Amino acid sequence: MSYLFRTRSEKATQQKPESSEEQQRKIEDVRELLGDLATETPSFLSDGTIRRFLRARNWSTEKAAKSLKEAIKWRxxxxxxxxxxxxxAGIENEVRRAYIPDYLDKNGRTVFVIVTSIKSLTSTKEHIQQLVYNLENMAMxxxxxxxxxxxxxxxxxxxxSSTPLWEVRESLHIIQNYYPGLIGAAILSNPPKIFESFFKIVKQFLEPTLQDKIKFVYNNNAESQRIMADMFDMDKLESAFGGRNTAILxxxxxAERMRRRDQIRITCKNTNRNT
Known part of the structure; x- marks a missing residue:
């Protein structure tokens, strides 16, 4: 398996970025298409969220509005x-399995770490709830x-047995439909040979734009390590990904950091609701 997986054309269908004025006009067009929804859910339908949906839908106002309506229904x-x-539920075990570290990549992007070898001890409903909680924080x-x-x-x-296929499918559905345009890169580190067959099935559920963001990296591969060093401060990156950080979470x-983030989210929600 190549450490860098590519599918379809290299983003050939993506449009060039538009001017800020044109972007704002499209945002307002989407608000008009959403009708009363735009005023009913102001804490969600910020300019930033609408812009993210527009970009994920190739700046089509109709497609973005449709996606937002579906997201609002789900929310x-x-x-x-x-x-x-x-x-x-199951905070300690689940956090060691999936967490948001306190460092960013070299482009200032939020990092989300999943350790697949740690088996989830919660129910599927609780597992999805934990995923959504993290997605909300990253979307913020x-x-x-x-x-x-x-x-x-x-x-x-x-x-x-580490990753039930139906759970992967549900997770991808939530990520791609209700949080589109959030992921800039997906690093799959040190997958075993048997993962190749599993991934052939999983990629059927992936949108082409997300497939193009996936990179396979291996700690014993020099080119993989060059990629990681280009993306991260190796002193902060966990040793599991080839970095020099051996600290335990x-x-x-x-917990203190996430509770502070909860307070920020609640404050932002109430501010948007009252404006």
């Missing part, structure tokens, strides 16, 4: 904005930035 049912740190950091997340998966020790400090 009414799931209520992701209400999920807080203290609502999550992406209001004015496109593709602002680097998704890092450590596949050392991965087995077929401090759950107590992490």
């Amino acid at each position: 009414r049912q799931f209520k992701p904005e209400t999920i807080c740190w203290d609502d999550l 950091n992406s209001e004015d930035a496109q593709e602002n997340v680097v998704w890092m998966c450590n596949f050392s020790g991965w087995t077929l 401090d759950i107590t400090k992490y």
